[in-house]
Amino acid sequence: MLLLLLGIIVLHVTVLVLLFVSTIVNQWLVNGDHASDLWQNCTSGASFYCLASSSNEWLQSVQAMMILSVIFSVLSLFLFFCQLFTLTKGGRFYITGVFQILAGLCVMSGAAIFTVRHTDWHHASENLSYGFAYILAWLAFPLALASGIIYVILRKRE
Secondary structure: OHHHHHHHHHHHHHHHHHHHHHHHOOOOEEEOOEEEOOOEEEEOOOOOEEEEOOOOHHHHHHHHHHHHHHHHHHHHHHHHHHHHHHOOOOOEOHHHHHHHHHHHHHHHHHHHHHHHHHHHHOOOOOOOEEOHHHHHHHHHHHHHHHHHHHHHHOEOOO
8 A cells, every 4th residue: 555655646746747847948849949938938049038928818828727737736736645644544535636637637728729829829830849848748648637537546545
């Protein structure tokens, strides 16, 4: 049981790290020496400078979804530890699982909106590609869902 709990905590912390990195790092779109993320557009070369990102409604919704996913995942981890010590024997971690599933759905929604609408912001070009932060966001989605489902299935034992 201890190894199972340790594995679940490691999975949850992994999801949390992926969500933090994908929300913060400036690598959602990459084009040579130009990188864009949810917050700013940076250009490196002779000099390095960053400009604030666009104020498009869809970009603000992606920002909100990514922030909500981080909040739900942190809240889920906190609730897991609270339930671990207060839940009766045989009880399930429903609340923890629901918040983790919500985190997964938020990151999926944010990444899907970005996928569909990023051409409104940066027109498609030959060298434009998705950065590692975008890929980490999509990677966090199935891991968060799996973690949430494990929490819902998991029963507390002595």
